[in-house]
Amino acid sequence: MSSSEMPRYPLIINGERCEPSSGEYRDVINPATGxxxxQVAMGNEADVDQAVACAKTAFADKAWRRMPPAERSKILYACASxxxxxxxxxALLEITCSGGTLNRIAGMDIPAVADLFMNLAEEVKEYPFVTNLPTRPLPEQVHSQVWKEPIGVCGLITAWNFPLLLLAMKVAPALAAGNTIVLKPAEITPxxxxxxxExxxxxxxxxxxxxxxxSGSKVGEALSLHKDVDKISFTGSTAxxxxxQQNxxxxxxxxxxxxxxxxPGIVLPDAQLENVAYGALWGVYMNAGxxxxxxxxxxxxxxxxxxxLDKLVEVSSRMIVGNPIDPAxxxxxxxxxxxFHSVMDYIQSARDEGARVACGGERADVEGCEGGFFVQPTVLADVTNDMKVAREEIFGPVLSVIKYRSLDEAIAMANDNDYGLSAGVWTTDLVLAQEIARDLRAGSVWINDWHMMRTDAPFGGYKQSGYGREFGKYSIDxxxxxxxxxxxFEREPAKKRLHHIVHTTLGQA
Known part of the structure; x- marks a missing residue:
């Protein structure tokens, strides 16, 4: 494709396509083929200033900021449409910029993005934007309300792994609450x-x-430091x-x-191994980890x-690693x-620390995608909880399998980590699973499956996995x-009891 035919993706500011003030564009690379x-416009501080000013002007419009929930619901439904x-x-844009598979994006992401807007279209009609508190007779009768109002201009910074879904997780609740937005997507999957x-x-x-x-160093930095940006929502690495947060x-x-x-997923002795193998590998191979x-x-x-371990290796051997556009x-x-090299370095560190590669662990060759960055589905055995691969986020298709003896030991190992985003339990004893869930320090606990995220259930982390919740009415908060x-309601000063604390002569002749 010649440069003249190459699709170009400019900035969108105040409803219009805008060239970046620097004139700079960057190539977007398909990770399956290289x-x-x-080509996408690369903005800078001046572009952020312009976008924030337009968002601030839009927020000043009472027609948007004070729009009744029923009308806002219609807009959210229109977004879903x-x-x-x-x-x-x-879907095609998402596949070619992020490497997400056709199966996942068509079967999960796009429906979830639309459902998220539709779910909030309903939630916004019942959300407690105004709550009446009961009248209290002491110290006098006062009518009190609690109002929930939009924050203002929101800077939304999304990661590269699920571009559309992460966009929706932030944009939909920000709109539902009546805010205005400057969005910064990851520059590698925009x-x-x-x-x-658009x-x-x-x-x-x-x-x-x-x-x-x-870039984060220009646009992300400018957004997070901007005096006219009232709120930042960020998805990305803890570092x-x-x-x-400091900005x-x-x-x-x-x-x-x-x-x-x-x-961490805790597998109890009574768990159904077939269910665990398929479910646990779905938990780590989805989006290549x-x-x-x-x-x-x-x-x-x-x-x-x-x-x-044998079952995990068997199921992994049947995984098809290939061109994301292929339905197979x-x-x-x-x-x-x-x-790619970062993931491979983690696998080597596991070898160096004494873990065993039960399957995978190498670059995957995909016919027709020789320029792609593929890693074989990898299961690491004999991992201990102090190894690098058990402590740090690899962000690849690498499962660390760790042996335990007692349930207390397993729970302690599960919680012995800086992160607390997700956790799981595999067992046929659902009562016990609920008890274990209470002990796991994670924002989402899944029993006998993984990735059980739904657009009306809160999603977010404990500890260094962050704070705040996304999805459903919880995201509007x-x-x-x-x-x-x-x-x-009291009009006579002498009857206002608290006034007498200061006005000591009130009511005296």
Whole structure:
């Protein structure tokens, strides 16, 4: 494809396609082939200033900020319609920029993105934007309400692994609450996000939703430090999340963070091994392991350790690693060449520390995708909880299988990590599973499966996996300020009991 035919993805500011102030564009690379599939505008601080100013102007419009929930619901439903009407185009863009498989994006991501907007379209009608408190007679009769109001201009920073889904997880609740937005998607997987923002301009007022692609060091930094940005929502690594949090503190921005994970799954001796093998590998091979909530540590009781390991290897051998656009493909590539090498380094570190590669552990060769960044489905045996692969987020198709003797030991190992995003239990004893779930320090606990995320259930982390919740009505909570409004009914000063504390002569002749 010649440069003149190459699709170009500009910034979207105030409802219009805009060239970046620097004039700079960057190639977008298909990680399955290594080929360039488009060029995206690279914004900078000046572009952020322009987008924030437009978002601030849009927020000042009372017609948007104070729109009744029933009307806002219609807009959210309209957003869902736009997504479904353009599903094929969006899915293809997502596949070619991120390496996500056709099966996953068409079968999970696009429906979930539309469902998220529709779910919030219903939730917004019942959300307690105004709550009346009961009248209290003492110290006098006062009518009090609690109002939930939009925060203002929201800077939304998304990661590269699930571009459209992460966009929706932030944009939908921000719109539901009545905020305006400047979105910064990851610059390596931006095409589907830019196109969706462009499509949504047809149902949103100008300036409500803007997108500025660029590096974290320029655009992300400018957003998180900007005096006119009132809230930041960030999804990404824990290390960058800490930096974003520090930046937000400069102007006391509201901040929510969805960060890394190291999901432990505890397999009890009575678990059904077939179910565990398929479910646990779904938990770590989905999106080639490039998901923060992946189940990357499998804690297995010693009585079934060898039998389950054999089953994991058997199921892994049937995984089809291939071109993401092929419906037969179950697992695609790593997002970039550098990330591919990072995953391979983790596998080597496991070998160096005494773990055994039960299967995989090498580069995967895919016919027709010789320039891609594929890693074989990998199961590591004889891992201990102090190894690097058990402590750090690999973000690849690598499962660490760890042996335990007692349930208390397994729970302690599961919690012995800086992260707390996801955890799981595999057992036929569902009562016991619920008890174990109470002891696991994670924002989501899944029993006898993995990735059981739904758009009406809260999603977020404990510990260094971040704070704040996404999905459903719980996500709206992160995009509102709380205001108490009280009205006094007593008109005679002498009858106001508290006034007498200061006005000691009140009521005296």
């Amino acid at each position: 080929e360039t599939v488009g 736009v997504i479904m009407e353009n599903a094929q185009e969006l 095409t589907s996000s830019v196109r969706l923002v 499509l949504l301009q047809s149902v949103l007022p100008k300036g409500v939703l803007n997108i500025v692609v660029g 960058i999340g800490k930096h974003v 937000c503190a400069v102007t006391m921005k509201r901040c929510t963070l969805e960060l890394g994970g190291k999901g 490039q998901a923060c909530e992946s189940g990357t540590r499998l804690l297995v009781h010693e009585d079934i350790y060898d039998a389950l 493909t179950g697992m695609g590539p790593m997002s970039t060449e550098s990330h 992160s995009y509102v300020e709380t205001k108490a409004v009280s009205t006094s």
